[in-house]
Amino acid sequence: MIVELISTGSELLLGDTVNTNVSWLAQELNKLGYSVAYQSVVGDNPGRMAEVFRKAGQRADIVISTGGLGPTQGDITRQVLASSLNRNVVYNEDAMAEVRQFFKRVGREMPDASRREAMLPEGSSVLENPVGVAPGVVTVDGDVTYILLPGPPGEMKGMFEQSVVPYLSKRFGSQGVVTSYRYAIYDIREIDLEERVMDLIKQQSNPTIALLIKKGYIELRITAKAESLKAAHDLLNPWAHIIYRRLGSHIGRELDVSMEETLGNTLKDGSATIATAESCTSGLVGKLLTNVSGSSDYYMGGIISYSNDVKHRVLGVPQKLLDTYGAVSEPVAKAMAEGAKRVCNTTYAVSTTGIAGPGGGTANKPVGLVWIGVTGPQGTVAHKVNLIGNREDIRLSAAELALYYVNLYIQEKGDK
Amino acid sequence: MIVELISTGSELLLGDTVNTNVSWLAQELNKLGYSVAYQSVVGDNPGRMAEVFRKAGQRADIVISTGGLGPTQGDITRQVLASSLNRNVVYNEDAMAEVRQFFKRVGREMPDASRREAMLPEGSSVLENPVGVAPGVVTVDGDVTYILLPGPPGEMKGMFEQSVVPYLSKRFGSQGVVTSYRYAIYDIREIDLEERVMDLIKQQSNPTIALLIKKGYIELRITAKAESLKAAHDLLNPWAHIIYRRLGSHIGRELDVSMEETLGNTLKDGSATIATAESCTSGLVGKLLTNVSGSSDYYMGGIISYSNDVKHRVLGVPQKLLDTYGAVSEPVAKAMAEGAKRVCNTTYAVSTTGIAGPGGGTANKPVGLVWIGVTGPQGTVAHKVNLIGNREDIRLSAAELALYYVNLYIQEKGDK
Known part of the structure; x- marks a missing residue:
């Protein structure tokens, strides 16, 4: 499954904002076995945006965009997707319910402008936003699935984890697995750590091993590729055993637990x-x-x-x-x-x-x-x-x- | 002048590397008055890369790529550009001289593989690399100028500043100046802020105005394009005056001071x-x-x-x-x-x-x-x-x- 990521927003074209959304999304999608083949950035310009969406639809199976879902006049991603698919933008009940629920949850009145956040391309379904107002959008057109996510990283990540991952899994099933065990190693110099696992570094192919210097610790990562999660774990476990035996209490934690x-x-x-x-x-x-x-x-x-x-x-x-x-x-x-x-x-x-x-x-x-x-x-x-x-x-x-x-x-x- | 930036490299598609090259280049080009309208990222895949170069050539005046200029088999940007323009790759004397000079400067023998770094699309000229080995490449095809830069940020930046800026200036003259005033606005909702500057938003063309939600404040940015910095400031100052008068102490600071x-x-x-x-x-x-x-x-x-x-x-x-x-x-x-x-x-x-x-x-x-x-x-x-x-x-x-x-x-x- 080929994925194209589209980032919208003139602040990216001006270079004022570093595009961290796209690297985060690419990592998450790769972990799920999807191939991110293209990433595109385009400003808040309707014609150019529509062209980028059309091109993406020609070369990818899944197109995921970030940005432009807010309530202001500058938030045009919903309209642009609709026009690039020759569809109308219509009022969506589910989206409106999501928006209303948000304002109820935070105990504030819904501004009129937020009604724009419920105007979606015809035939779209809605992704829950666990953090902010704007609902996400899923629009299927022929063989291509378009997923529109909000731009603020907290909202984008929350929506991806809570709504997009289950959606992809239900719709497309498993894509094979690339998985890693990652450890935070403390109180040891990089060269001393490398020395202790030099034999693993030399014989690596699958799993692979990598050391990355972080703030206050070194990340040690072993990664395996396999048909199933179990098969990947079977490749990783013997290495994990060696690493635990050699490094002991230098392993402060597994990396996904802070x-x-x-x-x-x-x-x-x-x-x-x-x-x-x-x-x-x-x-x-x-x-x-x-x-x-x-x-x-x-x-x-x-x-x-x-x-x-x-x-x-x-x-x-x-x-x-x-x-x-x-x-x-x-x-x-x-x-x-x-x-x-x-x-x-x-x-x-x-x-x-x-x-x-x-x-x-x-x-x-x-x-x-x-x-x-x-x-x-x-x-x-x-x-x-x-x-x-x-x-x-x-x-x-x-x-x-x-x-x-x-x-x-x-x-x-x-x-x- | 419309610019498209192309970043190549699978590490970007995997999300392991955040693409800071592209934001840096976008900032520098915007300062010089060029409009970066598109940014594309593609992996080290010849067919996909060629397609991205072709598309860029259709919609931009200047196409600048980063990455894939090294000596290994995986460094294919020169070949890809050549094939997307239906040209051959040929041995380039100037490029070879640059490569030789680098190894002489650092007192090391030139590896054979580095000869690949002198194989350029027919009719190309060479940009000096003040930091590393690989020379940059300029290839003009009809109305479109392709500029290939190396991927490592230090080399890319050095080459841009020392070689690309003078080249652009000599070839295209001054594009004027684009400059922004940026403010952090506090203690006001986005829609209320938008309301207060709605007339500016509606009449914007030069300067333009943009609002961006940040953590605890809203960034308000006005941007002008002009022949000189002074002329840009002359366009911005009346708007700044209006903004200060209307927002008063909501303007907590100018954005470049935390x-x-x-x-x-x-x-x-x-x-x-x-x-x-x-x-x-x-x-x-x-x-x-x-x-x-x-x-x-x-x-x-x-x-x-x-x-x-x-x-x-x-x-x-x-x-x-x-x-x-x-x-x-x-x-x-x-x-x-x-x-x-x-x-x-x-x-x-x-x-x-x-x-x-x-x-x-x-x-x-x-x-x-x-x-x-x-x-x-x-x-x-x-x-x-x-x-x-x-x-x-x-x-x-x-x-x-x-x-x-x-x-x-x-x-x-x-x-x-």
């Missing part, structure tokens, strides 16, 4: 709670922990102690430690964690203090140096890490590692 | 300091504030009061307020901000408390409801907002708006 979910599960298993004390990450660890819906069960809160004054007065870090060792030091990282645990009255706490740059580095304490403190019933530890990248990279890496090290602490100390 | 920088500048101007008290955003406001290097001058820190216990014990929110109004309420938002100001000893403080979802919403307090509190020397205020999107969207929007509302407070109250 570090914050992994830690959340560990905390829930132990009916434990956690607090944060952040300096260089300045709230990012707290933000990550609460990416997980329901994290209020175990995350109580924390202190962003960006200034030394807040470290001292709110977290109770002794002024003498700050004066003697400096804010970026093992004793201060430990005292910060202990302070957060006490102030927030939790089982565990984690702290970060480091130099995110670009300024502030010295020969002894270079940009990228971060101390991560962890405290709990079994005492307090601290880890020193040297991170690379720009300010944002360093802060993201430090936050990710903070979550990894607390999780490791709980798992290792819990076993004793 | 909200955290804008607020940082306001705080520095007043030698003021700020603290945060975050519930639903759980550290994100603190993280954003400290995206700015040097933010330690004005950001002291804050409390992530995810639990009611931390709201009460650390921030001093009266238990009675939490019991009577609930955590997501105007009085609690205000008390949180006041608590952070007191605990961190700052001039201003901002708080967030809301329902980020997906769970936890009720009829009275639906998912997306967020209260933002702001306190300072002129008292305490709170803003109620109803945000849409998924959990992440709602939290990003809330954090962005928190920064906007503090900035607004300081500017408005400071004027009194």
